Amino acid sequence: MKQMKIPATYMRGGTSKGVFFALKDLPLNAQQPGPARDALLLRVIGSPDPYGKQTDGMGGATSSTSKTVILDKSQRDDHDVDYLFGQVAIDKPFVDWSGNCGNLTAAVGAFAITQGLVDSAKIPDNGIAVVKIWQANINKTIIAHVPMVDGEVQELGDFELDGVTFPAAEVLVEFVDPADGEGDMFPTGNLVDKLEVPGEPVFDATFINAGIPTIFLKAEQLGYEGTELQEAINGDAAALERFETIRAHGALQMGLIQSLDEAAGRQHTPKIAFVAPAKAYTSSSGKQIAAEEIDLHVRALSMGKLHHAMMGTAAVAIGTAASIPGTLVNQAAGGQARESVRFGHPSGTLKVGAKASEQEGRWQVEKVSMSRSARVLMQGWVCVPESLG
CATH class of the missing domain: 3.10.310.10 (Diaminopimelate Epimerase; Chain A, domain 1)
Known part of the structure; x- marks a missing residue:
């Protein structure tokens, strides 16, 4: 029995944190949606855990910290990156792909830039990099305004966000046409x-x-x-x-x-x-x-x-x-x-x-x-049993 190493970054975005992957770094069987991908992410996070602690994984035993993100260069000419979010259940063998995570969205632009998923011509050495994100769970556009200093993403700053202990750099996030594209904003047709x-x-x-x-x-x-x-x-x-x-x-x-x-x-x-x-x-x-x-x-x-x-x-x-x-x-x-x-x-x-x-x-x-903030917590490899690859 051996473990395999998968390149990954552990990031905080807003008041959440999760494990970020570039799609190309996942094992081949997990580069497509399906049971193999779900099994991998469950093991990464440490679910299902009948003790509710996720001790044997990267999860933090709360909904805010049992999260995964997969990014790839966008398949759409007018977007920079495709963003897929997986909410991992803590005590069940289940990954929910039905929605987005708005908090982790604040970290998507930074991760995409550092992974080379955004055209370098769009990234200023100093100023604000505007990253156009396709949210693949809900088929919506999100725009992240990521501060840059000396050619690198600026993570530290004096912006304070209630629910986050330490200040960081401000990231403005815009959710474009956020209503459900498959129906009315108010599904019953009523405000109440x-x-x-x-x-x-x-x-x-x-x-x-x-x-x-x-x-x-x-x-x-x-x-x-x-x-x-x-x-x-x-x-x-x-x-x-x-x-x-x-x-x-x-x-x-x-x-x-x-x-x-x-x-x-x-x-x-x-x-x-x-x-x-x-x-x-x-x-x-x-x-x-x-x-x-x-x-x-x-x-x-x-x-x-x-x-x-x-x-x-x-x-x-x-x-x-x-x-x-x-x-x-x-x-x-x-x-x-x-x-x-x-x-x-x-x-x-x-x-x-x-x-x-x-x-x-x-x-x-x-x-x-809304304004959020994001920061890399750890970079390297996450280890899972080789059998999952």
């Missing part, structure tokens, strides 16, 4: 729907396909304040089971699944989140956030747990919904028309810009933008 779940009161819900399919609920209807931190929900097994049941019924109403049983095989999407009007709270780091600093509160769950900050794709959904009068997100933010929103999450605050317009009865958003 009634969601019926057995044993529950009828919930108000906003279903949206922007960034990632998301179900927004009112905190008060769930019995929450909207200022909850992770331990208030993740330590409550009954609450987590309740959220998963609600998420499954919401996915069914959105048309993402045909039966409730399918929800278990689609853990990454849709996301479920709840909103509340702005109020003062203390973040997980102990930082005091005044009500005047934010427009509303949002708490979101990812892979069955309350996220420690906010998923980048869910932030796209939040920014989009906030810009459209009538959604639950817009109502919680005060109800007025807006082109940006700053929301409170467990780790602090985040500002997202979005401009929406209604055309022939359908809402459209040209792009959603």
